[in-house]
Amino acid sequence: MHLxxxxxxxxxxxxxxxGDGIVSAGExxxxxxxxxxxxxxxxxxxxxxxxxxxxxxxxxxxxxxxQNPGGVLDVAIALNWEDFLKFGAELPVSGSTIVIYxxxxxxxxxxxxxxxxxxxxxxxxxxxxxxxxxxxxDKAKNTVVLxxxxxxxxxxxxxxxxxxxxxxxxxxxxxVQANERAFILGEQFAKEHPLATPRVMDRPVGxxxxxxxxxxxxxxxxxxxxxxxxFFGGYPITPSTEVMQFFTREVWKYGGAVxxxxxxxxxxxxxxxxxxxxxxxxxxxxxxxxxxxxEMMGLASIAELPLVIVDVxxxxxxxxxxxxxxxxxxxxxxxxxxGDVLRPILAPTSVSDTFDVTVEAFNIAERYQTPVIILSxxxxxxxxxxxxxxxxxxxxxxxxxxxxxxxxxxYARFRHTEDGVSPISHPGMKGGNYQGAGIExxxxxxxxxxxxxxxxxxxxxxxxxxxxxxxxxxxxxxGSANAKLALVAWGSVAGICREAFMQATAEGLDVKxxxxxxxxxxxxxxxxxxxxxxxxxxxxxxxxxxxxYRILRMFTEVPAGVTSFVRDGANPFQPxxxxxxxxxxxxSLQQPATTIAWEE
Amino acid sequence: xxxxAAATLHTYQAKDFKSDLKPxxxxxxxxxxxxxxxxxxxxxxxxxxxxxxxxxxxxxxxxIPGYTTAYGFNSVHGRALPIAQGIKLANPDLLVxxxxxxxxxxxxxxxxxPHAVRRNIDxxxxxxxxxxxxLTKGQLSPTSPRGLKTVTSEYGSLEExxxxxxxxxxxxxxxxxxxxxxxxxxxxxxIEEAIRYPGFSFVNVQSPCVTYGGEEVQVKAHRAQMxxxxxxxxDSGDRLAAMGLAQSYGRELHTGVFYKDPSPPPSFxxxxxxxxxxxxxxxxxxxxxxDAFMQK
Numbered sequence: 001m002h003l004x005x006x007x008x009x010x011x012x013x014x015x016x017x018x019g020d021g022i023v024s025a026g027e028x029x030x031x032x033x034x035x036x037x038x039x040x041x042x043x044x045x046x047x048x049x050x051x052x053x054x055x056x057x058x059x060x061x062x063x064x065x066x067q068n069p070g071g072v073l074d075v076a077i078a079l080n081w082e083d084f085l086k087f088g089a090e091l092p093v094s095g096s097t098i099v100i101y102x103x104x105x106x107x108x109x110x111x112x113x114x115x116x117x118x119x120x121x122x123x124x125x126x127x128x129x130x131x132x133x134x135x136x137x138d139k140a141k142n143t144v145v146l147x148x149x150x151x152x153x154x155x156x157x158x159x160x161x162x163x164x165x166x167x168x169x170x171x172x173x174x175x176v177q178a179n180e181r182a183f184i185l186g187e188q189f190a191k192e193h194p195l196a197t198p199r200v201m202d203r204p205v206g207x208x209x210x211x212x213x214x215x216x217x218x219x220x221x222x223x224x225x226x227x228x229x230x231f232f233g234g235y236p237i238t239p240s241t242e243v244m245q246f247f248t249r250e251v252w253k254y255g256g257a258v259x260x261x262x263x264x265x266x267x268x269x270x271x272x273x274x275x276x277x278x279x280x281x282x283x284x285x286x287x288x289x290x291x292x293x294x295e296m297m298g299l300a301s302i303a304e305l306p307l308v309i310v311d312v313x314x315x316x317x318x319x320x321x322x323x324x325x326x327x328x329x330x331x332x333x334x335x336x337x338x339g340d341v342l343r344p345i346l347a348p349t350s351v352s353d354t355f356d357v358t359v360e361a362f363n364i365a366e367r368y369q370t371p372v373i374i375l376s377x378x379x380x381x382x383x384x385x386x387x388x389x390x391x392x393x394x395x396x397x398x399x400x401x402x403x404x405x406x407x408x409x410x411y412a413r414f415r416h417t418e419d420g421v422s423p424i425s426h427p428g429m430k431g432g433n434y435q436g437a438g439i440e441x442x443x444x445x446x447x448x449x450x451x452x453x454x455x456x457x458x459x460x461x462x463x464x465x466x467x468x469x470x471x472x473x474x475x476x477x478x479g480s481a482n483a484k485l486a487l488v489a490w491g492s493v494a495g496i497c498r499e500a501f502m503q504a505t506a507e508g509l510d511v512k513x514x515x516x517x518x519x520x521x522x523x524x525x526x527x528x529x530x531x532x533x534x535x536x537x538x539x540x541x542x543x544x545x546x547x548x549y550r551i552l553r554m555f556t557e558v559p560a561g562v563t564s565f566v567r568d569g570a571n572p573f574q575p576x577x578x579x580x581x582x583x584x585x586x587x588s589l590q591q592p593a594t595t596i597a598w599e600e
Numbered sequence: 601x602x603x604x605a606a607a608t609l610h611t612y613q614a615k616d617f618k619s620d621l622k623p624x625x626x627x628x629x630x631x632x633x634x635x636x637x638x639x640x641x642x643x644x645x646x647x648x649x650x651x652x653x654x655x656x657x658x659x660x661x662x663x664i665p666g667y668t669t670a671y672g673f674n675s676v677h678g679r680a681l682p683i684a685q686g687i688k689l690a691n692p693d694l695l696v697x698x699x700x701x702x703x704x705x706x707x708x709x710x711x712x713x714p715h716a717v718r719r720n721i722d723x724x725x726x727x728x729x730x731x732x733x734x735l736t737k738g739q740l741s742p743t744s745p746r747g748l749k750t751v752t753s754e755y756g757s758l759e760e761x762x763x764x765x766x767x768x769x770x771x772x773x774x775x776x777x778x779x780x781x782x783x784x785x786x787x788x789x790x791i792e793e794a795i796r797y798p799g800f801s802f803v804n805v806q807s808p809c810v811t812y813g814g815e816e817v818q819v820k821a822h823r824a825q826m827x828x829x830x831x832x833x834x835d836s837g838d839r840l841a842a843m844g845l846a847q848s849y850g851r852e853l854h855t856g857v858f859y860k861d862p863s864p865p866p867s868f869x870x871x872x873x874x875x876x877x878x879x880x881x882x883x884x885x886x887x888x889x890x891d892a893f894m895q896k
Contacts, residue, residue, distance in 0.1 A: 035895045212893035222889045231690050233682070252875045253883035257689040262715040266682035269675075273686025276673055277653065277694065281686070299676050355890075386895075392887040427653040427671040427687065427694050435666045436673040438658075446621060447666065447674070 008063040008202045010153060011070035013091040014145065015056035016079030018046075025142035026057035027384075028163050029149060032156030033061040034213045034386035035163075037204035041066045042384040045090050046323060054083035056091060061155060063202050067350070068495035069383065071574035073097050074199075075153070077145055079127065080105055081113050089571065096120050098195065100148060102127050102141075121196055125189060134182035135175075143179045147186020154200035157187070159208070211388060216351045216381040217284075220310060220374065221246030223358035224282055228397055229308070230256030231281040233270030235263055235289060238322040239378040240312035243284035264292035268309065272296055275305040276436055278426030280362055284310035287329050288318065291336070297371050298337035299438045301461065304414065304424070306365035306400055308358075313377040313491075315569040325378035326569020327491050330547035333373045334520045340458050342465050344368075345520040346474070347375045349494035351385035356395075357517050360474070363398040368464050369424055375519060377542075379492035400424050408432055412443040416456065420464030469523040477530060479505065479512025484589060485582055486530070486537030486562060487513045488552075493542050493573060500578035509582050511537075519548060522555035536561035536585040540578060544568045561585070612646055614639035621666050630807030630819065631660060633781020634728055635667050637805075638697075640788035642668075645795050647695045654697045655684040657704035660735045661728035661807065664699050678709025681716045684723050692869040695795065696723040703733050706742040706762045717771040717800055722867040724794045727764060728807035731817065738812040745850055750812070765846035765858060768802045769839060774861035775801035776842065778854055781808075782822035786855050793857065799867045806853060822853060829856035837862040 012029065016022045026042050033040040040061045047053035060070040072094040078084035078101040084091065093099065093114050101112065103124040112122060125148065131140040143164065150157045161180060168175045214222075221243045224232075232247040234240075247258045256279070261267035267283050274281040285293060290311045300307045313329045315321025333345050346361050348354035357374060365372040403411060403423035408431035415422045422443075425432020434445040440454050441447055448454070468474075478501060485504075489497035494515040501513040514530050516523075539549035539562065546564030565581055567573060617639040625631050642652065652670035656662035658677035665672025675683050684698040705713060705727045716725070732750065733739040739752040743764065747756040768776045775797040779787035787805065794801035808818045815821060832854075835841055842859035866874075884891060 031895060209894075209896050211895055212890060213895050214890075214893040218893070222893070226886050226889050228886070231686065233686055250889075252872075252879045254886070255876050255880065257872050257876075259685065259689060261682060262711060265679060266685075266712055266715070269679045269682030270686030270689070272675075273655070273673075273683035273688075274690035275686075276683070277687040277690035279690040281690070295676050296679065303673075303675075387893070389894075390890055392890065426691075428651055428691060430648070430650045433650050433669060433671050436671070436675075437666075438676050439674055447663075 005198050005200065006202050007199050009060070009070070010062070010074050010155070010201055011058065011060045011072070012075045012077065012149065013056065013058045013073040014077040015054065015084040015087055015091060017083050018052040018055050020055070020079045021139070021142035022055045022079070023057050025145050026059050028142070028146055028160060028167070029059045029156065030384055030386070031163055031213055032159035033059070034211045035159040035208055036156055037206035037208050037210065038062060038386065039064060039066045040386045041069055043069045043379060044382065045087060047086065054086045056087045058091070061201065063204055066385070067498045068575065069572070071576060075100065075149070076119070078102065079141060081107065085113060093117055093119055099123070100125055104128050123193060130185040130189065131182055134185050135178035140179055140182035143182040144186040147183040148190050150183070151187035151190025152195060211386040213384060213386055214351055215242070215384045216348065216354045216376060217242035217312070218246050219351050219354040220358050220376065220381070221250070223355040224308070224362065225250055225254060226392060227280065227359045227362035229280045229282050229362060230254060231271060231274035231279050232283065233259045233261055233274070233281070234267040234283045234285065235261055237264070237286045237289045239314055239382050240284040240286050240310060243310055264289040265296060268293040268296040271307055272300050272305055275300070275307050276303070276426065278428070280306065280366065282308040282310065284312065286312050286314050286322070287316040287320065287332070290329060290332060294336040297343060298339060298341060300371040301337065301341045301343060302438055302440070303436045304369040304422070304461070305371070305436070306369050307371040308361045308365050308374060309371055310374045310376060312381040313375060321570050323378065324570035325492055326543055327377060327493065327541050328543040328545070328547065328569060329375060330519060330551065333375050334551060342462050342521055343371050343373060344465060344468055344518065345373045345375050346517050347491045347519050348380055348517070349491060349515055350380060351383065352387045352390070353517070354380060355390055359395050359397070360517065363396070364468065366400045367398045368421060369400060370465065375491065377491050402429070403432055413445040414441060414443050414457065414460070416443060416460055420460045465521060468518060469521055470525065471518060471523070472526060474516065474518035475523065475526055476515040477512065480510065481512070482533045483510045483512035484533060484535045485509060485511040485585055486534040487511060487578065487582070488537070488539040488548070489513070489541070490516055490519060490548055493540050496573045496575050497540050497578055499575040500582070503575060503579045504582045507579070509586055511582055520551065522551060524556040527552060527556045531557070531559050531562065534559050534562060536589055538563060538565035538578070538581055538585070540565045540573065542567055542569055542571070542573065610646065610648065612643040614643045617642045617649055617668050617670065619667050619669050623667055624663055625660060626811050628810035629660070630730065630781045630805070630809070631664065631728055633784060633787065633819070634661070634726070634805050634807050635664055637779070637781070637784055637787040637791055638664070638668065638726070641791035641795060644788070644792040645695070651693070652695045652697065653684070653687045654699070655680045655687065656698070657700040657709060658735070659701035659704050659733070661699060661701045662704060670697070678704050678707070679712070680704065681709060681712040681725065685716060685719065685721045688721050688723050688869050689872060692722070692873060697726065697795070698723055699726040699728065701741070702727055702729040702731065702743040702764065703741045706764060706767070710742070713767070714771045717768065717773045719868045720774065720799045720865060722799055722869050724791070724801045724803070726791065726803045726805060728805050729764060730807050730809040730813060731761070732809045732812045734809045734812055761850060763846065763849045764804045765849050766843060769843045769846055769859055773802050773859070774799050774864055776858045777802070777856060778804045778806065778858065780806040780819070780822045780826055780853065780855060782819045782826055783855055786828065790857060797860065797864070799864050825853040826855050827852065829854050829858065836860045
């Protein structure tokens with residue numbers, strides 16, 4: 001935040017009970033901010049109840065690109081304290097936070113139940129009373145809240161009013177006007193009770209109406225259809241279900257189909273079948289579903305069928321924490337399905353790059369005739385982001401290599417080729433008839449138990465994927481090539497580390513950052529090159545074990561000073577914590593060697 | 601009938617569907633008869649081999665696609681039905697056959713069966729029911745009779761078997777038939793009729809295991825036991841009558857069509873085509889699919 005009364009970044013956290021309209025207030029706010037041209041991100045968090053219970057959301061709005069949901073709240077809004085406090089570390093309040101709460105709670109501003117912290121300013125606001133005054137019911141509390149935010153921080157007045165009109169138009173002009181009154185009452189309250197230190201958002205750089213607003217699951221599904229996917233087979237599971245839901249709305253229009261199957265296995269099975277029949281196909285799931293799908297993934301590997309599997313990671317094992325992110329499925333994504341198998345894994349780091357990663361997953365699947373896992377996580381998948389328009393013309397869409405006329409003469413489906421990729425036919429193609437199989441097979445797809453054929457086929461299936469290891473475009477490296485400090489981060493944690501990297505660089509720390517889209521196979525040379533100058537650093541991950549760190553150590557050399565910085569799922573990192581780790585690492589590098597000798 | 605099936609410009613013979621691969625089955629296995637019946641049925645239907653996708657799971661009988669010239673997919677245990685449904689939805693022009701054993705269909709894959717039935721995708725499911733796990737050398741199967749002694753039931757099975765016919769009828773299948781290689785003509789006929797049926801069709805084949813099955817279940821015994829449903833005067837349009845007859849599964853060997861819905865409902869794949877057609881005009885170009893997310 002700037003000290004001179006304007007600011008370029010604002011993190012608002014709201015909490016209340018299920019019926020308070022917290023999420024819809026957040027949606028209105030991010031929608032208005034996005035429309036005005038700000039970069040913004042919204043995350044939601046709920047109790048376990050389907051209806052009612054506590055609910056919260058965070059909206060971060062900035063004139064710069066928002067990379068993560070932000071840390072400490074600039075503004076905390078509690079419609080009741082009991083629900084607010086349930087979110088604990090997800091809605092952290094500090095001495096810089098402005099706290100706004102429902103006056104009807106009867107708690108005096110000096111007695112709010114936030115332990116060990118004195119917020120910068122505290123306002124008890126008669127939110128419910130104003131809602132009733134404006135609309136006759138307390139349902140418009142969230143609209144009053146929007147008025148407060150617009151009044152105090154100068155965000156989105158026109159866009160919010162426009163949004164209210166769009167949202168309530170169907171329910172009649174009276175309701176639109178009532179909500180406008182509720183908004184204006186909130187706004188007036190803010191004007192009548194100015195902040196001790198006024199803070200107004202800087203104006204956004206871009207023009208209004210030029211951004212998308214979308215979550216990761218919808219982006220993934222849209223990217224899949226863009227990439228030519230015409231079949232989705234799956235089973236509902238939190239937090240991936242929205243991918244299937246998007247398909248059920250859209251894919252028919254493109255001549256495709258969806259099967260909501262009887263279970264996870266049938267979901268991926270149908271997708272395997274559709275791929276065998278020549279169509280681009282996918283499934284989506286979360287950890288427990290991935291466990292069930294593993295046998296089919298092995299089948300797709302040995303039958304050399306293109307397939308995209310989305311795993312939106314959540315807290316595990318088993319049911320774990322279905323509504324919170326964790327990066328703990330990497331081991332199972334890389335190593336499940338028995339036998340010697342190499343299955344590419346890609347991880348998006350934001351809603352925006354979910355598009356790139358999804359298109360790439362289909363391209364890799366089709367080019368190399370292999371299952372590919374997109375390892376998303378609950379945060380990337382379910383958070384909403386403003387996204388700048390994506391120029392779809394810059395993407396090349398790959399198709400599987402079909403046999404030519406001459407290759408269909410005495411067609412060998414699994415013919416040994418130099419690059420390991422054999423032309424693939426599909427039912428309906430005359431002369432291409434073959435037996436797809438989970439059983440080991442020779443070049444003509446006939447079953448075999450021959451050790452030498454098995455060895456040659458394994459070699460082929462691994463060889464075809466080796467070009468992935470030199471795909472520099474699947475790695476994002478920032479910072480000076482000779483930096484001594486390093487950060488490696490993937491998935492939603494990458495956004496935390498991108499901001500930490502910028503802060504650390506601004507402080508003068510000599511640091512570089514590597515964010516992989518490709519997690520597996522491990523691109524040994526790319527890491528070796530990256531780590532060459534590095535003496536200390538961290539692989540930052542939201543899991544107990546630090547699974548990428550361990551996989552890197554399994555396949556490539558990681559400098560001894562590079563360690564795993566982990567936190568279990570559902571416990572978000574903040575950029576400043578990563579920066580603090582880097583500071584500590586930089587200090588440790590400055591210890592003269594003699595000191596260490598003396599200590600010995 | 602499949603839409604493009606009418607265009608039988610070629611005539612096919614059974615041998616056109618026989619591949620060069622030598623079956624791994626034991627001499628005398630009932631599955632030899634089943635594959636012969638399938639060749640004849642496919643010749644009767646008259647679709648070229650490359651327009652046929654033949655999916656199986658795991659087990660002795662699941663090797664069967666490889667002995668045909670169709671596109672085959674010898675997949676994983678119990679999962680042939682989901683794969684076959686994916687194939688048919690991806691390309692409804694294909695003729696899709698599914699085959700497997702009683703273990704594949706009614707044990708490990710049992711959860712998929714009612715859903716394949718209720719979805720009514722136009723595929724034909726042939727189960728080679730031998731009441732035993734043959735490939736793993738003679739363990740109890742879901743259709744093994746109570747009391748059967750096997751290597752996993754040293755003192756006799758304590759379980760009632762599954763009744764595949766009654767299950768299928770109760771699940772709501774619109775076409776349910778049974779055959780035996782003891783009656784090759786009848787078997788080929790019901791398979792052909794099942795393939796021609798517009799919707800999910802099921803054929804249970806009593807296919808003897810020559811190695812682990814007793815004398816009483818071999819082809820020779822079948823010849824003495826089998827009773828054609830036609831000879832009993834059964835009305836194949838009567839589901840309840842079919843269920844009554846199906847109750848004697850395991851005691852009687854009925855052959856022919858138990859139930860054939862005289863007014864077949866539209867198949868899932870036909871409805872999918874309808875929906876695709878109705879919505880096709882609403883597609884924005886793929887390159888502009890993100891436009892819907894714009895905050896305008």
